[in-house]
Amino acid sequence: MQLVQSHSSKFSWQTLPWQQFAPWLIPAALIVLWQILAQIGIISTRILPAPTQIVEAAIRLALSGELVRNVVVSLYRALAGFLIGGSIGLSLGVLNGLARRAELLLDSSIQMIRNIPHLALIPLVILWFGIGDSARIFLVSLGVFFPIYINTFAGIRSIDPNLLEMGRVYGLSRKQLFSQIVLPGALPNMLVGLRYALGLMWLTLIVAETIAANSGIGYMAMNAREFMQTDVVVMSILLYALLGKLADSIVRTLERWWLPWHPSQQG
Amino acid sequence: MSAINYTKSDPVNVTSGAHVVVQDLSKSFGNFQVLKGMNLEINAGEFVAVVGKSGCGKSTLLRLLSGLDTPTSGQIYIDEQPLGGLNPFARVMFQDSRLLPWRRVLDNVTLGLKYQSQQRGQWALQEVGLADRANRWITQLSGGQRQRVALARALVSQPRLLLLDEPLGALDALTRLEMQNLIETLWKEQQFTAFLVTHEVEEAVYLADRVIVIEDGEISLNLSISLPRPRNQGSAEFAELKMRILDQILGRPRQLERDVSALPAFQS
Numbered sequence: 001m002q003l004v005q006s007h008s009s010k011f012s013w014q015t016l017p018w019q020q021f022a023p024w025l026i027p028a029a030l031i032v033l034w035q036i037l038a039q040i041g042i043i044s045t046r047i048l049p050a051p052t053q054i055v056e057a058a059i060r061l062a063l064s065g066e067l068v069r070n071v072v073v074s075l076y077r078a079l080a081g082f083l084i085g086g087s088i089g090l091s092l093g094v095l096n097g098l099a100r101r102a103e104l105l106l107d108s109s110i111q112m113i114r115n116i117p118h119l120a121l122i123p124l125v126i127l128w129f130g131i132g133d134s135a136r137i138f139l140v141s142l143g144v145f146f147p148i149y150i151n152t153f154a155g156i157r158s159i160d161p162n163l164l165e166m167g168r169v170y171g172l173s174r175k176q177l178f179s180q181i182v183l184p185g186a187l188p189n190m191l192v193g194l195r196y197a198l199g200l201m202w203l204t205l206i207v208a209e210t211i212a213a214n215s216g217i218g219y220m221a222m223n224a225r226e227f228m229q230t231d232v233v234v235m236s237i238l239l240y241a242l243l244g245k246l247a248d249s250i251v252r253t254l255e256r257w258w259l260p261w262h263p264s265q266q267g
Numbered sequence: 268m269s270a271i272n273y274t275k276s277d278p279v280n281v282t283s284g285a286h287v288v289v290q291d292l293s294k295s296f297g298n299f300q301v302l303k304g305m306n307l308e309i310n311a312g313e314f315v316a317v318v319g320k321s322g323c324g325k326s327t328l329l330r331l332l333s334g335l336d337t338p339t340s341g342q343i344y345i346d347e348q349p350l351g352g353l354n355p356f357a358r359v360m361f362q363d364s365r366l367l368p369w370r371r372v373l374d375n376v377t378l379g380l381k382y383q384s385q386q387r388g389q390w391a392l393q394e395v396g397l398a399d400r401a402n403r404w405i406t407q408l409s410g411g412q413r414q415r416v417a418l419a420r421a422l423v424s425q426p427r428l429l430l431l432d433e434p435l436g437a438l439d440a441l442t443r444l445e446m447q448n449l450i451e452t453l454w455k456e457q458q459f460t461a462f463l464v465t466h467e468v469e470e471a472v473y474l475a476d477r478v479i480v481i482e483d484g485e486i487s488l489n490l491s492i493s494l495p496r497p498r499n500q501g502s503a504e505f506a507e508l509k510m511r512i513l514d515q516i517l518g519r520p521r522q523l524e525r526d527v528s529a530l531p532a533f534q535s
């Protein structure tokens with residue numbers, strides 16, 4: 001089985017390069033067009049610099065060390081906020097999913113807080129935490145918390161009670177019921193939550209870094225704006241897009257690893 | 268077909284059917300009494316089929332035997348021991364296969380096993396004729412194959428009591444016939460006690476040593492079927508027994524020409 005599969009995937013690689021290249025054709029064509037328009041002067045470089053200029057800006061900032069420093073700072077904030085908000089969301093989602101009493105006590109309060117757009121809290125958060133890292137990490141945590149919480153909760157509640165009943169008849173302990181039925185059954189939903197959470201993580205961080213920061217990708221962009229360095233501004237935006245895409249690929253890989261049985265992974 | 272010789276340390280080495288006694292068993296949901304003081308004895312290794320109108324309490328009785336529900340009053344004895352909580356000797360096969368889609372076929376069969384699970388799982392799959400599908404996902408199986416996997420899962424722990432709640436209800440006629448023969452073969456081989464809930468009188472007469480009709484929360488007919496196995500559905504005796512049970516379920520008066528006293532098997 002394994003042998004046949006790997007052979008057939010290799011087969012499609014060699015004979016069907018079209019499938020690999022097709023998604024990149026339009027972006028590549030656009031970049032070429034953009035380069036040409038910028039070079040013949042139809043697009044002013046003050047409004048939109050040519051792709052080559054953006055690459056040059058990236059190289060310049062990479063050599064000075066500024067690029068790496070700011071990316072590392074942004075990544076740190078994103079991950080710290082994600083870990084805090086994600087783990088609280090996961091724990092509360094599991095707790096409320098399993099225990100009706102906990103749900104009764106907590107869920108409606110959580111739903112009320114959810115109705116406040118977390119970015120609306122920025123002025124308040126700055127008053128509480130100042131403009132240091134804790135403010136940004138707090139905001140990211142809040143943004144990440146809700147999708148993780150809601151999807152974990154919904155995933156656990158969507159488990160077919162008939163399967164749990166079957167598990168009991170077949171002698172599974174409570175721990176086994178959780179690890180062999182509840183968790184794998186809720187996992188598809190939890191990964192949907194993860195995908196949303198990662199999207200919100202970047203979005204929150206972009207806003208928080210642009211409004212008040214003295215380091216990070218968002219700061220780099222705002223700082224460049226003051227000096228009219230459009231190339232650095234565009235490069236920062238592209239950097240966010242790249243990191244967002246990276247996060248999305250990670251979720252896709254997790255789905256391939258963890259949900260090989262799922263209809264979305266077959267055929 | 269029993270391919271595996273279990274070692275002495277294996278906990279399920281010796282199997283024999285459970286002896287089941289149901290005493291004054293009642294079950295109510297709120298004010299609604301489903302079972303009303305039911306009495307029933309099932310011998311070790313016996314095959315009992317239960318028929319009756321929809322909603323008469325067949326599944327309720329089966330769930331009480333499995334320990335998934337507790338009786339409102341009365342008692343169930345398994346080998347003279349009163350049943351409290353889940354029945355450890357019983358396995359249930361449901362109408363929907365209730366397989367776990369995130370486990371491969373073999374891992375579904377070995378659910379809850381603690382010893383020699385791979386080996387025993389393979390054996391059970393072989394018994395139901397699906398040894399070559401051990402590594403498939405559940406979504407890659409047909410409905411009939413899923414029920415066979417569910418049967419393998421039920422049998423792998425060599426239960427002493429097999430409870431079947433309309434296990435073939437969702438299958439097409441041809442697959443159902445195949446499955447009936449498979450269940451009969453495995454029952455003869457493993458000698459467990461079988462309790463089959465079905466809405467098909469023909470299936471009940473084909474498989475069971477005894478057919479029970481439930482009506483108004485009580486057993487209204489308790490009919491031994493002593494036709495030799497494998498049974499011939501086309502025979503006159505078979506048709507006669509089937510009619511007799513149907514008459515009871517539908518409340519039709521018995522006709523004179525179907526006088527059962529002519530047939531020694533019909534002592535109710």
Ligand SMILES: Nc1ncnc2c1ncn2[C@@H]1O[C@H](COP(=O)(O)OP(=O)(O)OP(=O)(O)O)[C@@H](O)[C@H]1O
Pocket residue numbers: 296301319320321322323324325326327328466
């Ligand atoms: N959990 C429950 N709560 C309330 N009423 C119930 C419950 N389970 C069953 N009942 C009722 O008990 C009666 C018997 O149900 P049961 O499922 O045993 O019927 P059945 O004989 O298996 O019917 P069918 O052939 O349709 O499966 C029905 O009237 C049903 O509505």
Ligand SMILES: [Mg+2]
Pocket residue numbers: 325326327432
């Ligand atoms: Mg039923």
